[in-house]
Amino acid sequence: MNFEQHSPWYAVKGAEEIDSPALLVYPDRIAQNIREMLAIAGNPDRLRPHIKTHKMAEIIRMQQKAGIRKFKCATLAEAELLGQCEAEDVLVAYPLVGPGPARLAHLQNKYPATRFSCLVDNLPALETLEKTVTAEGIRLGVFMDLNVGMNRTGIIPGPEAVALYLKMDAAESLDCRGFHAYDGHLRNPDPQIRAKDCDAAFKNVEALRETLLAQSVSVPDIIAGGSPTFPIHARRPGVELSPGTTLLWDARYGEQFPEMPFLVAATVLCRVISKPASGICCLDLGHKAVAAEMNFPRVLLPQLPESSQISQSEEHLVLTADPAELPPVGTVIYAIPMHICPTVIKYPEALIVIEGSVRGKWNIAARDYHLPLKGPVF
Structure with a gap:
């Protein structure tokens, strides 16, 4: 051509x-996608974009220049990269098993300016994490990972989730930061049906929060959704938003969600x-x-x-x-x-x-x- x-x-x-x-990759189009993310969120403090799509320091820094301070990642390599970029707040949104807790504790020691957090969805994982963090003499943030229908990771909102969250809240070496609720299974191409499905799934999250608040237990933050449900969760006051594919976009999402304003x-x-x-x-x-x-x-x-x-x-x-x-x-x-x-x-x-x-x-x-x-x- x-x-x-x-x-x-x-x-x-x-x-x-x-x-x-x-x-x-086309930086001018990435910059436009960042502007669209900000327009939907209304405030950069509401955004916690996932870096799994791009894995590039330059795109992290483009977002930081736009006022975005919080990020989500799936691997410890991504967490390390965010530490190198001096990201203020990093959530590793993946179960940490084996040497994972110790490696994250090492990152917290190596990058003290970054606040690292991770997910927990069961008591043995919480106990291992607390033991590791206590031995290292540091503090880590922890979010409870909720299963809102994807059936991949997370604990189903209900009595067991209440019991787990209470133990998280009582852990002396951990900062209990709230909920993480990923609904990547909600991909109906009809935006109205997708919104209805998203609202139905989120009701269980809200109910769990109300149950804990009734017991005088704080739920500081709720991180919800991915790229397909990003604009829906943006309508909920106080919810953090974690799109990722929105930065580079692709043909599949472009075909499935033509109403979304992002550019390949x-x-x-x-x-x-x-x-x-x-x-x-x-x-x-x-x-x-x-x-x-x-x-x-x-x-x-x-x-x-x-x-x-x-x-x-x-x-x-x-x-x-x-x-x-x-x-x-x-x-x-x-x-x-x-x-x-x-x-x-x-x-x-x-x-x-x-x-x-x-x-x-x-x-x-x-x-x-x-x-x-x-x-x-x-």
Whole structure:
């Protein structure tokens, strides 16, 4: 594709010099997505964005410049990156087992300016965490992880949750900070139905909070939702919001939730590498280059809207289309991932595209599960 004055937003000058496949990110579009997040939230203090989608220090800092102080993450590598970025408040929203509690305690010692917290959804995990923190002579924050219907992690709101929260509140070495309620299963494309489902699930969270307040037990914060329910929870006063995919967006969310105002801000540059038969072509976009856990299509191909994706292997994505519609071997193709989060981690770095030109690279700094930590090895 030649870059012309009216080329699509994703087109890059000098694409013929870029090795493929390559991850491209577009900071101007990321900045617009941050502005949209702030407009929905109404106040940066209500936002606790998840960094699992991008895992990049530069995008963390873009959010910090916009006034966002609190963040959520899923791995200790992401927590370490947030500590390096001097984030004020970090929640590791993933069960910490094995050496996890000790590693988080080490991070709290290493980055004292950052307030680290984690999740608990059962008594043995709470006891292990309290024992670890006490031995380290530090304090950690703890949120109770609630199962509001996703059935992945969390404790179901009810008597057992009340009992667990009371023990959390009584733990001397922990700061009991409230609830975490992730409702990632609520993805109805109809925004009214999605809102109704979200409100129904959240009623159990509110009821649990009222039960604890009646016993004079404080629930300081409630962190709720992900990207699909972000605008719904934004209507609830006092609830912290934790979208993540909103920063880069992807084709799947764009199709499912067209009413949401976010822009796709990442693509994968690939090429036609073969045309082995009439009506068939192959791209260098295999499992190793783009998220492949879903059914086809794995990517949206704006340049090949009439093509169908029929097979994929480690290094190849095979398409079929009218032979007249298939471009020559060597043609640069821009692919918009259907699922951006597991696509990003396939690359050590992203090329930064500003005004149609590559202006540098950003490291996917928290790509691995653990960053090298100085000090004790756990």
